[in-house]
Amino acid sequence: MRATTKVKLQAGAPSNECLASCQSGLDCMNSKMLLNGLPLSEGINQQKIHFETREIKCSGRTDQTFSMETPVLNQKGERVTKKLEGVQIVQQGQLWSKYGCMEESAATSLEAIASTNNLGNLVKGKIFVMLGATSAICPFWQLAKLGAVIACVSRPGKKMQSLIERAKKSTSATLLIPSEQLTDCIDGVGADLLNQTAGIADWICRLGKDKQLVIGNYAYLAGINESLLFFTQFGVQAAIFVLSGEAHVRASAAMDIICEKVCNACPNTGKV
Numbered sequence: 001m002r003a004t005t006k007v008k009l010q011a012g013a014p015s016n017e018c019l020a021s022c023q024s025g026l027d028c029m030n031s032k033m034l035l036n037g038l039p040l041s042e043g044i045n046q047q048k049i050h051f052e053t054r055e056i057k058c059s060g061r062t063d064q065t066f067s068m069e070t071p072v073l074n075q076k077g078e079r080v081t082k083k084l085e086g087v088q089i090v091q092q093g094q095l096w097s098k099y100g101c102m103e104e105s106a107a108t109s110l111e112a113i114a115s116t117n118n119l120g121n122l123v124k125g126k127i128f129v130m131l132g133a134t135s136a137i138c139p140f141w142q143l144a145k146l147g148a149v150i151a152c153v154s155r156p157g158k159k160m161q162s163l164i165e166r167a168k169k170s171t172s173a174t175l176l177i178p179s180e181q182l183t184d185c186i187d188g189v190g191a192d193l194l195n196q197t198a199g200i201a202d203w204i205c206r207l208g209k210d211k212q213l214v215i216g217n218y219a220y221l222a223g224i225n226e227s228l229l230f231f232t233q234f235g236v237q238a239a240i241f242v243l244s245g246e247a248h249v250r251a252s253a254a255m256d257i258i259c260e261k262v263c264n265a266c267p268n269t270g271k272v
Helices: 001-013 015-031 042-045 087-099 104-115 140-144 157-170 197-207 246-265
Strands: 052-057 067-073 079-085 124-133 149-153 176-179 212-217 226-234 236-242
Touching: 015 042, 015 124, 015 246, 042 246, 052 157, 052 236, 067 087, 079 087, 087 104, 124 197, 124 246, 140 149, 149 157, 149 197, 157 176, 176 197, 197 212, 197 246, 212 246, 226 246
Parallel strands: 124 149, 124 212, 149 176
Antiparallel strands: 052 176, 067 079, 226 236
16 A cells, blocks of 8 residues: 555656655665675675677568557456557557656657557667566567667576577677676576676677666565556556565565666666
């Protein structure tokens, strides 16, 4: 209930006040949480991990038109996916903005993207850093199908391997993946946000020396009370992940510290 009330208050507040509220919470978390007896931001610096870059050029097609998918409930109350294109994207963005779950500037950008005639210009000259690349809420596939250069941060394992194999066949993206050892095998590629935070931050900073970075936080680690809620208001149907558990809090803190370090080292970085 407290989390729901806070979200409603932030959604209805001016954007600068909402951002200040979120930043205050992050600053408190980073100073109060401990790692090896030190504040989180200091404890992470004790990690000594170095990553190399595994580059994979995919050989699939590039999308010529922009589309997006959103979860909705059909008349039977079942969860289905609806594909949006053109004016439908613009209208959906306006509805989200009116409800308060999307900044007005984001809706304006969405309209510009939906109306563009050259999708390649959207991703040209940038590296999109995905913290939690295998997450269901990550826009990996939308960017990959546009031929973007994507730095993928996710734990080694089957989900990462599946993402790579599928992207190689169906997209024209270039994937940059952290790896402790450079080999032809993709079994061990990836990085753990919770246990390799400093190494990930350093790796991303090296990627951003000559390119503009766009970094986004998408990782979430569910606790025992994970649930997916749907709500409808102002004609908008949307889904919210409700998460509980200390692992999710630690992952959020790690991603915030990574973003802070990268933005300080690479001032041209954009956060989403």
